Amino acid sequence: xxxxxxxxxxxxxxxxxxxxxxxxxxxxxxxxxxxxxxxxxxxxxxxxxxxxxxxxxxxxxxxxxxxxxxxxxxxxxxxxxxxxxxxxxxxxxxxxxxxxxxxxxxxxxxxxxxxxxxxxxxxxxxxxxxxxxxxxxxxxxxxxxxxxxxxxxxxxxx
Amino acid sequence: xxxxxxxxxxxxxxxxxxxxxxxxxxxxxxxxxxxxxxxxxxxxxxxxxxxxxxxxxxxxxxxxxxxxxxxxxxxxxxxxxxxxxxxxxxxxxxxxxxxxxxxxxxxxxxxxxxxxxxxxxxxxxxxxxxxxxxxxxxxxxxxxxxxxxxxxxxxxxx
Amino acid sequence: xxxxxxxxxxxxxxxxxxxxxxxxxxxxxxxxxxxxxxxxxxxxxxxxxxxxxxxxxxxxxxxxxxxxxxxxxxxxxxxxxxxxxxxxxxxxxxxxxxxxxxxxxxxxxxxxxxxxxxxxxxxxxxxxxxxxxxxxxxxxxxxxxxxxxxxxxxxxxx
Amino acid sequence: xxxxxxxxxxxxxxxxxxxxxxxxxxxxxxxxxxxxxxxxxxxxxxxxxxxxxxxxxxxxxxxxxxxxxxxxxxxxxxxxxxxxxxxxxxxxxxxxxxxxxxxxxxxxxxxxxxxxxxxxxxxxxxxxxxxxxxxxxxxxxxxxxxxxxxxxxxxxxx
Amino acid sequence: xxxxxxxxxxxxxxxxxxxxxxxxxxxxxxxxxxxxxxxxxxxxxxxxxxxxxxxxxxxxxxxxxxxxxxxxxxxxxxxxxxxxxxxxxxxxxxxxxxxxxxxxxxxxxxxxxxxxxxxxxxxxxxxxxxxxxxxxxxxxxxxxxxxxxxxxxxxxxx
Numbered sequence: 001x002x003x004x005x006x007x008x009x010x011x012x013x014x015x016x017x018x019x020x021x022x023x024x025x026x027x028x029x030x031x032x033x034x035x036x037x038x039x040x041x042x043x044x045x046x047x048x049x050x051x052x053x054x055x056x057x058x059x060x061x062x063x064x065x066x067x068x069x070x071x072x073x074x075x076x077x078x079x080x081x082x083x084x085x086x087x088x089x090x091x092x093x094x095x096x097x098x099x100x101x102x103x104x105x106x107x108x109x110x111x112x113x114x115x116x117x118x119x120x121x122x123x124x125x126x127x128x129x130x131x132x133x134x135x136x137x138x139x140x141x142x143x144x145x146x147x148x149x150x151x152x153x154x155x156x157x158x
Numbered sequence: 159x160x161x162x163x164x165x166x167x168x169x170x171x172x173x174x175x176x177x178x179x180x181x182x183x184x185x186x187x188x189x190x191x192x193x194x195x196x197x198x199x200x201x202x203x204x205x206x207x208x209x210x211x212x213x214x215x216x217x218x219x220x221x222x223x224x225x226x227x228x229x230x231x232x233x234x235x236x237x238x239x240x241x242x243x244x245x246x247x248x249x250x251x252x253x254x255x256x257x258x259x260x261x262x263x264x265x266x267x268x269x270x271x272x273x274x275x276x277x278x279x280x281x282x283x284x285x286x287x288x289x290x291x292x293x294x295x296x297x298x299x300x301x302x303x304x305x306x307x308x309x310x311x312x313x314x315x316x
Numbered sequence: 317x318x319x320x321x322x323x324x325x326x327x328x329x330x331x332x333x334x335x336x337x338x339x340x341x342x343x344x345x346x347x348x349x350x351x352x353x354x355x356x357x358x359x360x361x362x363x364x365x366x367x368x369x370x371x372x373x374x375x376x377x378x379x380x381x382x383x384x385x386x387x388x389x390x391x392x393x394x395x396x397x398x399x400x401x402x403x404x405x406x407x408x409x410x411x412x413x414x415x416x417x418x419x420x421x422x423x424x425x426x427x428x429x430x431x432x433x434x435x436x437x438x439x440x441x442x443x444x445x446x447x448x449x450x451x452x453x454x455x456x457x458x459x460x461x462x463x464x465x466x467x468x469x470x471x472x473x474x
Numbered sequence: 475x476x477x478x479x480x481x482x483x484x485x486x487x488x489x490x491x492x493x494x495x496x497x498x499x500x501x502x503x504x505x506x507x508x509x510x511x512x513x514x515x516x517x518x519x520x521x522x523x524x525x526x527x528x529x530x531x532x533x534x535x536x537x538x539x540x541x542x543x544x545x546x547x548x549x550x551x552x553x554x555x556x557x558x559x560x561x562x563x564x565x566x567x568x569x570x571x572x573x574x575x576x577x578x579x580x581x582x583x584x585x586x587x588x589x590x591x592x593x594x595x596x597x598x599x600x601x602x603x604x605x606x607x608x609x610x611x612x613x614x615x616x617x618x619x620x621x622x623x624x625x626x627x628x629x630x631x632x
Numbered sequence: 633x634x635x636x637x638x639x640x641x642x643x644x645x646x647x648x649x650x651x652x653x654x655x656x657x658x659x660x661x662x663x664x665x666x667x668x669x670x671x672x673x674x675x676x677x678x679x680x681x682x683x684x685x686x687x688x689x690x691x692x693x694x695x696x697x698x699x700x701x702x703x704x705x706x707x708x709x710x711x712x713x714x715x716x717x718x719x720x721x722x723x724x725x726x727x728x729x730x731x732x733x734x735x736x737x738x739x740x741x742x743x744x745x746x747x748x749x750x751x752x753x754x755x756x757x758x759x760x761x762x763x764x765x766x767x768x769x770x771x772x773x774x775x776x777x778x779x780x781x782x783x784x785x786x787x788x789x790x
Binding site for chain 3: 488512518519547552590
């Protein structure tokens, strides 16, 4: 089994290392293939090439969009591209985006520690999700409908 | 006949069970194939695989997007992907999304009971729609133009 | 010649009957194929199947999106899907959407009579446009650049 | 060489005639193929058919979207479709859209003369651009980076 | 190795010359192929043709969208098209867009010098990124997660 990990120069956290650590922690025999691009809009093709040219069975698309309106638009375009890529390749690509302003405190200022923790948790959890999806289409079913969040506290089942 | 049901961990209600119950209540000889993914953006590929790899004749894409702006964008991207998937596979995928804030009371606070009822009704009704669409392209014609709503009270014909 | 007509349960007016009447009034030897789906997002595949599986030469996609923000998003997604469907099938699909709030009076309340008239006119006129497009690519050229509106009064040439 | 020109009934100016005049003025041996559709959302398929069924080497997509929010959305959908059509056909389609409210005076009222002049200039200039693109991929290079505008005064190089 | 460079007449800075200079400075044996189009919405097909008809291994899509709302929409459409083009051709296209209002001072007026510097830096840096991507999929990995910006000061690693 091989997981492709595409990451960016734009991100302010080394998200690749977190994903790599999660895979190691999983104790599974999983190979890693990495692809680094400038920003999130370059991730769709990076993932396509990881799948088509490097035989990855699933991908993680790691990115940290900025907090400006233009950054939100970039993230939206990247997301559409990542969905298209999945439909072309028939492989899952888990989008793991952490928006820079998700780490803001209520006063609107960046809380670096909060952002780092959130990033760590989201990347780690989604890497585990990727490993589960590699096993079967119902590996995640026991967790369905439970308001699971990655990087935030779970919302919980109603 | 086989109905594919894709659901998410993100949802705060077990939407799969509602769809399953509706299919059982229909007393039709219909098989169910399930696929669980983390969130709504993972539903398009899950449905594609249910159709292409698991021979489903129609799919239900069950999701419960959050109430933040970013969640609305995610839902929009997922919807676009679900339409693309239908055009690729030539099978209907009924999108059954319940937005978390649809269950809010007028004061903006979440009314859990209201959300649960709405979710139950929308999933149940759309499962019945899926079963009708499996029969013929005019099974639903007697109900056309009547302002039918799923999960809300019908708006009615003018 | 065969015109495909896709309509929805969501619509509050029986738009199919209006299109059918227009085709009859045209006194042309045109067959009709109908496909009814729950809502506008289901129209792209319905039209694709009318064209590919039922040999329609052109389609009318009839829908009445609601007035909430989410309804506008649904209509947008449906419109994108209808354009994609045309590019895949090489057949025209005339989108005939009447937004529920187009029938509102200045005080923001729904004027049912106004909405019914607008719906009738738009469906009727676009059915005639479809019949013209079936004949040749310049059938509508004498009307080009004249500010023609369907369902509203023509804006006129400057 | 053949230029396809797709125009609409919705437009309030006969944009086709302006493009035709520009081609005649160019004194080039260029044939014209016309396709008239109801509105801008019908232009992508019209252009695809002009290219695929009528052997056009390039297209002009002429349209005049209205000034309401819904019209802006329609124009956006048409633009996405025109880009998709180019990627499918490998032929350029120059989108020549004039928004009705571009002709407004500062008081927000339509200045018909201003709109007509703007429309004339934009259609005329883009027709010349199309003729240049037919020659070679660097025909327009001497004008690159100069803040050229079609229909407005050039912004100029910084 | 061949880099395709697509640029526009709309841009107010000669972005091509900056990219060309960067490639020369790199001292690599890289050929350049240029394609000039009117505006950013014409860039996706220009890049596709540079890749498919002129054998470019990677492309730079250089553009300077205006500051109006309609310009933002155009840029968004172009960006979507550039991602689609990458997924079709399996080659990277680095989008290098500088929005005219990025060069504004706090009072909202255009600072020409600031815009020129930003444009120079962004084009230059992304050209270097393109050259790195030509070498291998991990050439940029040492710079991953460091908050690298092109045209602005780097945001830095947290």
